[in-house]
Amino acid sequence: MALSVHFLNNAALIDIITQTQESMNNNEVNLMNDVIGTILNHRSIRHFEDKPLTEEQIKTIVSCAQAASTSSFIQAYSIIGVKDPVKKKKLAELAGNQE
DSSP: OOOOOOOOOHHHHHHHHHHHHTTSOHHHHHHHHHHHHHHHTOOOOOOOOSSOOOHHHHHHHHHHHHHSOOGGGOOOOOOOOOOOHHHHHHHHHHTTSOO
16 A cells, blocks of 8 residues: 655645535534644744742643554553652763753
């Protein structure tokens, strides 16, 4: 079986989305719009502030990680919280001199 990959511009993508939405109910359309909006507006942050996360923020991040899709539904992950600045610095060095 041959795999065909097509790169679409935004106009073509919008046409496909519009056609798909015509066959969906309002709740499905709203959910799809939210998901598509999230995907298209995603940005990676590479600059971080030097301030600790709240317990609530940590719980939210862990919950999101637990709900995220994984390959073959393996759901294998480890989350390790490190608060000691000396240990964090050493881990950053071991991980390729990350800051």
